[in-house]
Amino acid sequence: LLIVLNKKMNIKGKSFPLQALYFSHHQSFLDILIVGSYSPFILLMKKELASIPIFGFCTRVIGCISVDRNSLESRRKAKTLIETRLKEGFSIHFYPEGTRTQKIQDFKNIKVALFQVAYHLNIPVIPLVIRSSELEILQPLYPKDFSEYSLFAEKAWKSLQDSYLD
Numbered sequence: 001l002l003i004v005l006n007k008k009m010n011i012k013g014k015s016f017p018l019q020a021l022y023f024s025h026h027q028s029f030l031d032i033l034i035v036g037s038y039s040p041f042i043l044l045m046k047k048e049l050a051s052i053p054i055f056g057f058c059t060r061v062i063g064c065i066s067v068d069r070n071s072l073e074s075r076r077k078a079k080t081l082i083e084t085r086l087k088e089g090f091s092i093h094f095y096p097e098g099t100r101t102q103k104i105q106d107f108k109n110i111k112v113a114l115f116q117v118a119y120h121l122n123i124p125v126i127p128l129v130i131r132s133s134e135l136e137i138l139q140p141l142y143p144k145d146f147s148e149y150s151l152f153a154e155k156a157w158k159s160l161q162d163s164y165l166d
Helices: 030-038 047-051 055-061 073-089 113-121 149-165
Strands: 011-013 022-025 042-046 066-067 092-096 127-133 132-135
Touching: 022 030, 022 113, 022 149, 042 047, 042 073, 047 055, 047 066, 066 073, 073 092, 113 149, 127 149
Parallel strands: 011 132, 022 092, 022 127, 042 066, 042 092
Antiparallel strands: 127 132
16 A cells, blocks of 8 residues: 555664564554554554455454444453463554644653553563654663563653654
8 A cells, every 4th residue: 555655664773573562653544554564563453443445454354453442341352452462472563642643742641551561571662753754663672671660651652752852
């Protein structure tokens, strides 16, 4: 699909490790296509995307996990499924802000539950920076380097924020 859109990306940073929890700031619908085209992981997405013709079909085929953000039960099921997939050796990508925004949000406004899962499973998190024609893979952060998951999550988000301020 990126070929059809004539969208070429420059990849900066280390290659994707085999297993990690990836996250990025969500600015446009193209983010999903960009990240999905260049990286080997399962995407967490809002359930509404599954109803988009062709796109929704593709997300089901490749195993994306959809969540109804308004349903506590759906969020719990998605978190459990993500934990299972991580234990099975898969990588996951999500957008902690939970929606598209032009301005990167403060830490207090993001969803941290998946950082907690990664922390307890001792799985690194890796921020991805998406700019118009560039996908940058930042340095991994490892749970063992932090005394609690909230510090782990905050440092991960700050590393992403700082990259957008450069």
